[in-house]
Each structure stands twice: as C-alpha cells, then as structure tokens.
Amino acid sequence: MSFSHVTGPTVLANGRPIDGKKSLLFDANLYLSTQGEAAVAALRYFNEENRSFDAPAVYEIRASVSKMPEKGIQLSNGEKLEDTEYDVIGDITWLHPVNAEDAKQRPYVDAIGTAENINREDSTFDVTAPQWTQLLRRQEPLPIRAVIPDRARYKVQGDKMKKPIPNPNATVHISGFMTRVLPREGDVEERADRFYVAVDDVTFLGRGSSNNQLPEAATQVRTQKGKRKCVWNYDANKPSGDTGTTDHGPEENPPPTKKPKQDESNVASSSHGTRNSARK
Missing domain, CATH: 2.40.50 (OB fold (Dihydrolipoamide Acetyltransferase, E2P))
Structure with a gap:
C-alpha cells in the first residue's frame, strides 16, 4: 500500500479543457518557504459542477500527486507537459475558493x-x-x-x-x-x-521485503533560471506580472499556454542548501 496526497491553499491558473469539456488542467503553485519558493504542479480537476474559474486565484485543495516523469507527458489535446516546467503532476479530489489575505501557506x-x-x-x-x-x-x-x-x-x-x-x-x-x-x-x-x-x-x-537503497538527494541551490510556470507573486500576494491569461470554464477551449517561472528559495533545515529565486 502506498499513496501521496497534499492538502492546503494552492494558486490555480490557466485552466484549460482536456479529455472533454469537464476535465480541466491547471498550472498550480504551492507555496513552500518564507522567501516565496513554490512547487509548480500540473493538476487535473473534473469539473462536475461546471464551476467558473477566474484568472489566478487561491483555492483550498486536496490532490493525489507524484513527481513529473522525466520524459513528461503528451496530452490528448496535443499539449506536452515537461519536467522542466513542472515539479509535480496530479489530480485534484476536492477544492473550494478562499479569500486569502496571505497565500503563504505551505501544503x-x-x-x-x-x-x-x-x-x-x-x-x-x-x-x-x-x-x-x-x-x-x-x-x-x-x-x-x-x-x-x-x-x-x-x-x-x-x-x-x-x-x-x-x-x-x-x-x-x-x-x-x-x-x-x-x-x-x-x-x-x-x-x-x-x-x-x-x-x-x-x-x-x-x-517491506526489499532493500532498494536510493541515491542521496541533491542539495545544490536551485537558481530558478529555467522555465517553470510560476503564476503567483507571493511577496505581493497577487498574480505574477508574467501571467497574462484568464482561466476558462468548461465551455471554452483556449489553446494551451506556457507561463514562465517566478520566484523560489529557501529551506526548512540549515544543514541543506536552498532553492532560490526568479525564473524568467
């Protein structure tokens, strides 16, 4: 038996239909540190109640998640999700909007x-x-x-x-x-x-019955020079200036958009390095 779930306030943006009009894919940011670090996720949500989703907003969610595979994933609508753009992939099991005065809440x-x-x-x-x-x-x-x-x-x-x-x-x-x-x-x-x-x-x-020793995890600094899809400025508590699109409900079918990455950093343990800031 195994599973991995996350719960907490999450910024959802760029909702677009996949696999029919009710299945939406979001670019999601999950806040991690006091310096604005975020994990970037591609999260699917089955929009059974035909909710409308505005441009980047904070939602309380629960989601089943795994790491984005190295080779990414090709969607049926032609969009390719890359591990250079997303850290995590998963399914939202429930959500509700929240009026967060401060979105800096860890998952x-x-x-x-x-x-x-x-x-x-x-x-x-x-x-x-x-x-x-x-x-x-x-x-x-x-x-x-x-x-x-x-x-x-x-x-x-x-x-x-x-x-x-x-x-x-x-x-x-x-x-x-x-x-x-x-x-x-x-x-x-x-x-x-x-x-x-x-x-x-x-x-x-x-x-367990096996002895699968895994390699030591990396401890290097993450400089954020890549192209992850950061959609929220945690310091300003508002959508990132790079986010120029609006989320769509189930009746619209916009082309997939690619968003640049934002700001990230820091850690919970002083014995390890940090992952720092601003992807353009």
Whole structure:
C-alpha cells in the first residue's frame, strides 16, 4: 500500500479543457518557504459542477500527486507537459475558493511508503510513495526527503532527543508540511529530484521485503533560471506580472499556454542548501 496526497491553499491558473469539456488542467503553485519558493504542479480537476474559474486565484485543495516523469507527458489535446516546467503532476479530489489575505501557506503532505537511506544523526530518511493519477494513468512516485525537526515532545532527558526514526525498509505513514524542492544535482534545468517534508507524525505500518537503497538527494541551490510556470507573486500576494491569461470554464477551449517561472528559495533545515529565486 502506498499513496501521496497534499492538502492546503494552492494558486490555480490557466485552466484549460482536456479529455472533454469537464476535465480541466491547471498550472498550480504551492507555496513552500518564507522567501516565496513554490512547487509548480500540473493538476487535473473534473469539473462536475461546471464551476467558473477566474484568472489566478487561491483555492483550498486536496490532490493525489507524484513527481513529473522525466520524459513528461503528451496530452490528448496535443499539449506536452515537461519536467522542466513542472515539479509535480496530479489530480485534484476536492477544492473550494478562499479569500486569502496571505497565500503563504505551505501544503500538507500525507504519504505511505518504504523508508530508505536512514540518517539518524540528521534525523532524515527517504520515502518513495507511488501514487496513481488520472493524468498519467499509471503509478509514479513522489520521492520525499523526510526530516524530523527538534521538538519538545521528543525530549527524554535534558537536551537528548528520542525521535521516531524508522528502520530501513519499514513501511511508514508520514505527514507534515512540504518546505522545498531538492533539484537534481548538476542539472542546469534544475528539475525536481526529491521533495523536502518537515514531519509532524510518523506511523509504523510494518516492514517491506526489499532493500532498494536510493541515491542521496541533491542539495545544490536551485537558481530558478529555467522555465517553470510560476503564476503567483507571493511577496505581493497577487498574480505574477508574467501571467497574462484568464482561466476558462468548461465551455471554452483556449489553446494551451506556457507561463514562465517566478520566484523560489529557501529551506526548512540549515544543514541543506536552498532553492532560490526568479525564473524568467
């Protein structure tokens, strides 16, 4: 058993029909850090109630997600989604609009997968959580670098900590806020390698039968020189100046649009590098 879900305020923009008039694809920005870093997602929503969607706006959503595959995905309407443009792909299971005075709210992640690459000294471990999505019509993983922060509830004596660090190959359910994207090391396009989650809770579900050691996640700085589709200026709390299109309801059929990437940075752990700012 495995899954990966995110919940929280998300900016949705550029809604366009795919696979019929009721299935809409959005460019989505999920805020990650105090310096405006965002994960960029391609999210499908089945618009059963024929909602109208205005130009970039904040919605509370829950979505099943996985990392965008390396080769991207070709849609039936002819649009090609690339991993240079999107970090994440997935399906929105529910949403509602919110009047957010400040859109700087991180997405909350729930995931089940096998723990790998345990580092007890840093209180980190990797979880790769395969998730089936309608857009891909198959399972793809959401690779997570989980970190358990120092918290008072883990103190046992003085400053000593006893944290719920899993053993290798343990099946775990983790939940916590996504705080940044780790890019592939040496990749000039800075495509996503792994997603950093500050863990609030760990539940131990059993032990896996394999021993798949994964490579260490990249820790390089993400400079944002690529072409990710940032549609929201988190510092100004309004649509990005580069966003010149309006979202469409199910009765319209605009051509797919490509948006440049915006601003991103920073991290939840001082032991790792950061992913910084402005893609043009």
